[in-house]
Amino acid sequence: MIDANCHLTFDSLWGDRHAIFQRARQVGVQLLVVSTDTCDGDRVARLIEAEREGHRVAAGWHPLFEAPTDALDQLQSLLHQHPTWGVGEIGLDTRQSPVDIGLFQGQLHLAKNRFCILHAVGPGAVDQAYQAVRAMAPQTRGMVHAFSGSWEQAKKWLDLGWYLSIGGPITRPNARRLRDWVRQIPLDRLLLESDSPDLAPVDWQGANEPASLVEVAACVAQLRQTPSEQIRQQTAANTRAWLDG
Numbered sequence: 183m184i185d186a187n188c189h190l191t192f193d194s195l196w197g198d199r200h201a202i203f204q205r206a207r208q209v210g211v212q213l214l215v216v217s218t219d220t221c222d223g224d225r226v227a228r229l230i231e232a233e234r235e236g237h238r239v240a241a242g243w244h245p246l247f248e249a250p251t252d253a254l255d256q257l258q259s260l261l262h263q264h265p266t267w268g269v270g271e272i273g274l275d276t277r278q279s280p281v282d283i284g285l286f287q288g289q290l291h292l293a294k295n296r297f298c299i300l301h302a303v304g305p306g307a308v309d310q311a312y313q314a315v316r317a318m319a320p321q322t323r324g325m326v327h328a329f330s331g332s333w334e335q336a337k338k339w340l341d342l343g344w345y346l347s348i349g350g351p352i353t354r355p356n357a358r359r360l361r362d363w364v365r366q367i368p369l370d371r372l373l374l375e376s377d378s379p380d381l382a383p384v385d386w387q388g389a390n391e392p393a394s395l396v397e398v399a400a401c402v403a404q405l406r407q408t409p410s411e412q413i414r415q416q417t418a419a420n421t422r423a424w425l426d427g
Contacts, residue, residue: 183209183210183211183212183374183395183396183399183414183417183418184211184212184213184214184215184373184374184417184418184421184422185206185211185213185214185215185374185375185376185378185392185395186215186299186325186327186347186373186374186375186417186421186424187215187217187270187271187299187325187327187328187347187349187375187376187377188214188215188216188217188375188376188377188378188391188392189216189217189218189219189377189378189379189380190202190214190216190228190232190237190378191216191218191225191228191229191232192219192379194379194389195378195379195389195391196228199232199235202391202392202393203235203392205391205392205393206391206392206393206395208393209393209395209396210396210414211392211393211395211396212418213236213237213238213421214232214237214238214392215237215238215239215240215268215299215375215421215425216229216232216237216238216239216240217239217240217241217242217268217270217271217299218239218240218241218242218244218271219243219244219246219247219271220243220244220247220249221241221242221243221253221256221257221260225241226241226260229241229267230264233264233266233267238266238268238297238425239264239267239268240267240268240269240270240271240297240298240299241257241260241261241264241267241268241269241270242257242269242270242271242272242289242299243257243272243285243289244271244272244273244301245272245273245274245275245278245281245282245285245286245301246275246278249282249285253285253288254285254288254289254292257269257289257292258292261292261296267296268293268296268297268298268299268425269289269292269293269296269297269298269299270293270297270298270299270300270301270327271299271300271301271327272286272289272290272293272298272299272300272301273286273300273301273302273303273307273311274286274301274302274303274304274307274310274311274314275301275302275303275304275307276303276304276305276306276307276310277303277304278304281310283310283314286311286314287314287318290314290315290318290322291318293322293324294321294322295321295322295323295427296322296323297323297324297325297424297425297427298322298323298324298325299324299325299327300315300324300325300326300327300344301327301328302326302329302330302331303328303330308326308329308330308331308335309335311326312335312338312339312342315342315344316342323424323425323427324342324344324345325344325345325346325347325373325424326339326344326345326346326347327347327349327375327377328347328348328349328351328375328377328381329346329347329348329360329363330351330359330360331359331363332359332362332363333362333363333366336363336366336367340367340368340371344371345371345372345373345420345424346363346367346371346372346373347372347373347374347375348360348364348372348373348374348375348398348402349374349375349376349377349381349383349395349398350376350377350381350382350383350384350386350390350394350397350398351381352364352398352401352402352405353383353384353385353397353398353401354384355384361405364402364405364406365405365406369406369408369412369413369416369417370416370419370420371420372402372416372417372420373417373420373421373424374395374398374399374402374413374417374421375395375398376390376391376392376393376394376395376398377390378390378391378392378394379391382394383397383398383401385397399413399414399417402417
């Protein structure tokens with residue numbers, strides 16, 4: 183398995199990151215994709231260290247965090263220095279007002295020919311983000327993390343060549359809309375993520391961390407009536423294709 187999105191740079195995980203990854207390896211997680219919320223000095227230093235320790239990393243300005251006026255210049259400079267880095271989490275969150283569509287569009291432009299982690303949460307956010315991506319970033323190797331849209335919306339993203347990712351919310355018995363698209367999506371377009379420290383599976387004990395991916399994979403296997411090992415192997419292959427193009 184590969185955790186397609188986690189926040190190892192967050193304070194709640196960073197200090198214990200070596201033990202966290204060891205626990206993940208024990209349940210079959212081979213690699214972490216580490217994204218961040220801002221591009222400030224501390225976060226960037228942690229991303230550099232995470233990459234040195236063998237993880238894949240992505241940098242960007244999350245829509246729920248205030249970005250400086252020169253945010254795009256900072257990100258452009260950072261990506262120039264680190265050509266293997268992805269961009270993320272970026273996106274739209276309509277629970278916050280006003281929505282900074284310009285920052286999102288600018289980061290999408292910088293994400294061309296890189297892997298990208300997209301956050302689309304709140305009323306209308308999935309459709310607004312889709313319109314922006316369709317118009318601006320056809321060359322981006324993107325995934326919508328913790329995708330919460332309908333199957334009809336999912337098909338539009340798949341038509342753009344994007345991947346959809348799911349994590350702990352799929353384990354909620356009442357997550358009917360999530361379970362609908364997870365059952366129907368072509369298996370070669372599905373990614374698994376922990377989104378740790380957020381979005382833990384229902385029965386997960388303690389703080390969420392990448393090891394919880396085993397619960398997500400088991401739930402997906404049950405929903406699709408597919409052997410768990412097939413889910414683990416195929417989603418890992420999908421993640422590598424997304425990362426490397």
